[in-house]
Amino acid sequence: MRLALVLALLATPALAGVEEVTQQHLRPGVAAFAEATEALAQAARADCTAEALRPAYDAAWTAWSPIADLRLGPTEPAALTIAYWPDQRGAGAKALRGLLASDAPALRDPAAFAEVSAAARGFPALDRLLGDPELSGYGTNSPTCTLVQTVTADMAAQGAALAEGWQAEAEALASAGEAGNARYLxxxxxxxxxxxxxxxxxxxxxxxxxxxxxxxxxxxxxxxxxxxxxxxxxxxxxxxxxxxxxxxxxxxxxxxxxxxxxxxxxxxxxxxxxxxxxxxxxxxxxxxxxxxxxxxxxxxxxxxxxxxxxxxxxxxxxxxxxxx
CATH class of the missing domain: 1.20.120 (Four Helix Bundle (Hemerythrin (Met), subunit A))
Structure with a gap:
């Protein structure tokens, strides 16, 4: 549940630190996440097994956590496909089971995989594939290995898109109140x-x-x-x-x-x-x-x-x- 907040602004000096947050936290944060997800995808291509992939998985979390709850601009929709939670109806588990039991294009094609349930992408998918004892014992030639590589490739694509898309949001924050800024008046x-x-x-x-x-x-x-x-x-x-x-x-x-x-x-x-x-x-x-x-x-x-x-x-x- 997101915080429903109505803020009443009194007559006080406004705006301090927006540029600092943007330049020192958000911009480097999305860039670090893009780098971490690319490293995760590379690690999965080299060795997709759960034990081998855990360090890169944890590093991706380390990069995501500082920006995970700052739902502004492209981070808002990205959070749903990178770290969808809570999945109260178990949609992610159902979608992953369906993929592993099929030979659908989404199993190996990141572009097709991008159309599956948000609950079966990103960190939710890897939490199950790497952490569930019934799934995590897969070998390098298994469908699960293929799916892990697809999930991580999709995450790398999302990380790159987020870093690129955040430039416009950063510019909007930095130019708040200027003529032509329709986002922050x-x-x-x-x-x-x-x-x-x-x-x-x-x-x-x-x-x-x-x-x-x-x-x-x-x-x-x-x-x-x-x-x-x-x-x-x-x-x-x-x-x-x-x-x-x-x-x-x-x-x-x-x-x-x-x-x-x-x-x-x-x-x-x-x-x-x-x-x-x-x-x-x-x-x-x-x-x-x-x-x-x-x-x-x-x-x-x-x-x-x-x-x-x-x-x-x-x-x-x-x-x-x-x-x-």
Whole structure:
């Protein structure tokens, strides 16, 4: 669920840090992801087996995480085909099974594969193909190997397209308020767009990345964790918080001691978690540790609102945390 946020702008000086976020975080971020996905595709062509591919897979996640929750411009649709989650109806698993049981062109042709379900592309596909014990034992001459190579080639194509497409969004952010800019009519709009993404990322992490596996009291749902088969739940949650604070610091252009202290608390809570996949949360102690991490992320969100938004007159209207 994305953060539904209405921001009322008061009469305060506007726009600080938009260019810094664009030049120091977003542009290098999409470029790094393009490089990482190309390296992943090359690694799959050299050795498609799950064990051999895991380092390149994790490196692609490292590159994706800083930009994953900044859904602006081409990143918005790209996030659906690169890291579709949650897949509540299991569409990805069904599509992958169908491909492996067939000789369809999409099995080996990246162009045809680009037409399959978003839930069966990108990281969701690799989480199953590399992490599911029933699928990950494939050999180099198997249909699964062919599919892994197709998935990674498709990811490389998406990474390259995202890097190219982001140039226009970067220019729109940098020229906010100038004549001819129909996307950001004022500098304030550009600032608010980035600020809203920070809050949205933190809320998504607390409520969905951590909330889904926690489930209800006495009824945890560990297999609802994000890409748990390949060990991504905890790294993704922590990376999201780290990225949100990095963007907040660039956007604010002033020291954020409270935000930095709150991020340290998130890191401390994350370090206390024994299983990064969250598959042990039926144990009360493990569940408590995950609940503490969730609380720390929510506290970080509140502090960002107070330390970054409030000084600029940005006040939240309604959002999903209100229950409206």
């Amino acid at each position: 004022t500098e304030d709009e550009a600032f608010r767009a980035l600020y809203t993404q920070i809050l949205s990322a933190l809320e998504f992490t607390a409520d969905t990345r951590l909330g889904r596996p926690l489930g209800e009291p006495g009824r945890p749902r560990p297999t609802r964790a994000e890409f748990w088969r390949t060990g991504r739940p905890l790294p993704n949650a922590l990376a999201s918080a780290e990225a949100a604070v990095a963007v907040a610091q660039l956007l604010a252009e002033i020291p954020l001691p409270l935000t930095e202290a709150a991020l340290d608390q998130v890191r401390h809570a994350a370090a206390a978690i024994d299983d990064p996949t969250f598959q042990n949360i039926e144990d009360p102690t493990a569940r408590l540790k995950l609940e503490i991490l969730q609380q720390r992320v929510r506290a970080l969100l509140d502090i960002v609102e107070a330390e970054v938004g409030a000084p600029r007159g940005l006040q939240p209207g309604f959002n999903s945390r209100d229950g409206d």
